[in-house]
Amino acid sequence: MDALGHFEEHIRAKVAAELAAMGFSGEIALERPDHELADLALPCFQFAKRLRKAPSAIAEELSARIHPDERIGKVWADKGYINFRVNEAVLSALVIKDALERREDFGRGDPRPGKVLLEHTSVNPTGPIHVGRARNPLIGDTLARCLRMCGHEVSTEYYVNDVGKQVVLLTWALEHLTEKDVPPSDREKTDHRLVGYYQAANRLMEASEEVADAVAAMTQRFEAGDLEVIAKVRRTVDLMLDGIKESLSGADVHLDRYIYESQFILDGSAHRVVERLKASPYAAIEDGAYYLNLEGFGVHGRDTRFFFTRKDGTTLYTTRDLAYHLDKFKRADEVLNILGEDQKLGQKQLACALRILGCDRAPECIFYSFVSLPEGRMSTRKGVVVYLDDLLEEAVDRAYQEVCSRRPDLDDERKRRIARDIGVGAVRYNIIRVQAEKQLVFKWEEALNFEGNSAPFVQYAHARCCSILRKAGDFNKSADVSVLTDPYERRLIWTLAQFQEVVRQAGDKRRINMLPTYGHELASALNQFYGAVPVLRSEHQDARLCLVEATRWALRNALVTMGIAAPEEM
């Protein structure tokens, strides 16, 4: 538990004891109201009926029974509420000391048992990542960082789709088409060079039966287990994946492992899943193809039939995903997936099939809605698309212009490094700040926002702290911080005290949008403090420097948890 947690527990216990003495037993849930109002509060309306007294009278009586102590600073009743202010001198000392001692680990939770396996990104390797899909790696990578900060051991995986019509089609295209058949690519990256082949092949297949037949034949050889074709497809996929990995790395997204779908065909595990499902009482067959009857499993209407083989006996995507999940469960205690909302039914069916297989576990899925463009849904084939690479490049360019105009004193290498931190950070922040379920319309002006609720705002606050610290040089890190009683100082300390709890909740609730919200709040508190309270050459210089350094670590760690760089100058 963090410092603030102990204060809250202490107050809760006192309130519970006094309420018990008054004749009430039960859960006591303290609130954290607007900080202007109080630090902690308890509405007393809920006790009125049981105690047969007016809420305001209960609040008055309770507040008279509870006295300030080591942790409680002030208690008072107001409009049916009993309000608390914690002992701020004690809290300040604890929080600031904690930050100055733990530095990079400030806000980090105690190690938690169990391994977490988080699958994210897993985009089909048929083209570059576009911003519609980019939500996946950004949410996934941030959640992984957040869970690690919470104390979890986390490994991340990208499930590579190297099976099926689409990747076979791409492979066919690379064999049969030449540069003349595709429009020139504006980038040298393999994913951008190859996507033209994929698009051209799609058009050809629609127009020509011959091509369609050729691709179908190749798909059949693949399904039949033709190792030559499988290897060929695998090479194509790897080519495309190289470009995708480069994009991910450009966004500071890093995955621990890449798992190929074909693995589950080759090692026979997908086949074993088929055999076990066939033997279940829910299995049925239609025209040679097997399915599970999921009626009574919470799926409705036409969705109840879940096919797990084709009529030729070959496996389907979800069948292989089943094998993959069985494998995941062997390797981890908690299994999380970040998926597009189009996967919901498939995941529901997968969960049912898992139960039928006698498996009592299921992956926990976080679904995100798609990002569309003002002109409509993104489509690689129609060319209605903004690639992640283009967004990142534009953001970094814009940031570079800003840095150049603000900091002509810096050398170019430094300016470029800062521009990269800011541009990439702005993109990540903008995607992450919105709840995953919310549908999002991509707008350049919003994506490239460097002010207000944005990564640069938080980074700027961090750079400000660093700048002050740089100018200050050595100072007394054991200074008495009880002198920090200005409203701006109190608010900043109070915000600092929330940090670990925010990270914990963001991880536990899988609500990573709490991170940017908090980052902005902290940065805002710092900026207001900065504007109103002098640090250097002030009477409380050392105490304030302690506060600035504590804030610096919280800002830095909040940024790093979001996968955003924390530049020391900008």
Place this chain on the structure above:
RNA sequence: GGGCGGGUGGCCUAGUCUGGAUAUGGCAGCAGCCUCCUAAGCUGCAGGUCGAGGGUUCGAAUCCCUCCCCGCUCGCCA
């Protein structure tokens, strides 16, 4: 049509799980603030039927019901 998710000032958004005091911020707009630690900042003003209606409750953006709008989905695709 069924299932799932979303709907909060002109635009974007927090809060919804776990009901409580004047609904969080940002963008855009208006008015101010750089002889002083980085103005990517700060201060102030203006802007709201929390999609609509009913219900539960001392109290509803939050819980329940009905309806409307938007998205996704309902393949022997992946």
